[in-house]
Amino acid sequence: MSASKIISHRGACGSAPENTLASMRKAKALGAEWVEFDTMLSADGHVVVIHDETLKRTTGAAGKVADMDLADLQTLDAGSWFDEAFAGEKIPTLIEVIGLLGELGLGAVVEIKPSQGLDEETAAKTVEIVKECWPTSLPTPILSSFSDISLAIAQHHAPELPRALNINKKIEAGINKANTLECVALHCQHPAIDSASARKVLDAEIDLRCFTVNEVERANALFAIGVQGIFSDYPERFL
Numbered sequence: 151m152s153a154s155k156i157i158s159h160r161g162a163c164g165s166a167p168e169n170t171l172a173s174m175r176k177a178k179a180l181g182a183e184w185v186e187f188d189t190m191l192s193a194d195g196h197v198v199v200i201h202d203e204t205l206k207r208t209t210g211a212a213g214k215v216a217d218m219d220l221a222d223l224q225t226l227d228a229g230s231w232f233d234e235a236f237a238g239e240k241i242p243t244l245i246e247v248i249g250l251l252g253e254l255g256l257g258a259v260v261e262i263k264p265s266q267g268l269d270e271e272t273a274a275k276t277v278e279i280v281k282e283c284w285p286t287s288l289p290t291p292i293l294s295s296f297s298d299i300s301l302a303i304a305q306h307h308a309p310e311l312p313r314a315l316n317i318n319k320k321i322e323a324g325i326n327k328a329n330t331l332e333c334v335a336l337h338c339q340h341p342a343i344d345s346a347s348a349r350k351v352l353d354a355e356i357d358l359r360c361f362t363v364n365e366v367e368r369a370n371a372l373f374a375i376g377v378q379g380i381f382s383d384y385p386e387r388f389l
């Protein structure tokens with residue numbers, strides 16, 4: 151089964167603190183069928199689900215994810231910054247998120263988001279866990295990354311899992327890289343996409359999805375030029 155047209159971003163980060171278990175539950179409650187989230191390594195080599203390399207924005211703590219052990223990361227409050235109603239939400243592990251996706255029946259784009267210099271390790275560990283823990287009841291996940299090093303590692307360790315290259319612009323370079331890495335899709339920042347650039351991607355037989363799209367009108371314009379999917383903070387606007 152391919153990814154749904156609307157992929158709920160970082161869980162459902164418009165309505166719940168991003169990349170938390172609460173955010174995955176919210177995506178489901180809002181009607182999403184697929185979510186996207188980001189994976190990073192703790193200092194002791196656990197894969198956690200968080201977007202920024204630094205902890206400040208989503209936990210208020212000083213320091214970096216890569217410098218802290220899992221046990222310490224999980225003492226932090228990853229919910230209050232968004233709304234007091236989410237106080238006590240933790241930075242989840244990839245294993246915890248996968249378990250919840252299985253319960254909820256949510257498909258996912260797993261974005262490998264390495265801290266600086268940890269492209270290989272983050273990809274290897276993320277792939278290992280996905281291969282071991284992904285519920286057979288769920289559609290096959292898509293592994294994505296901005297890091298071509300991470301995608302090459304994924305290609306090596308799990309050639310059978312579909313990959314997507316994330317890019318901000320530079321569509322033609324993206325198509326070439328996606329071909330080299332045998333990616334099935336490009337995930338591109340939406341302002342870089344118009345009908346000509348979309349056509350180039352689709353002519354190369356690569357799927358095209360855009361992030362982060364929160365306006366219905368823009369989503370419809372993208373679908374009209376052949377874009378297959380969007381990542382949105384507000385899936386309910388499109389469902």
Ligand code: G3P
Pocket residue numbers: 159186188201259261294316337361381
């Ligand atoms: O995977 C699509 C999108 O999430 C990429 O950007 O910064 O939100 O991880 P970012």
Ligand code: MG
Pocket residue numbers: 186187188261
């Ligand atoms: Mg992401």
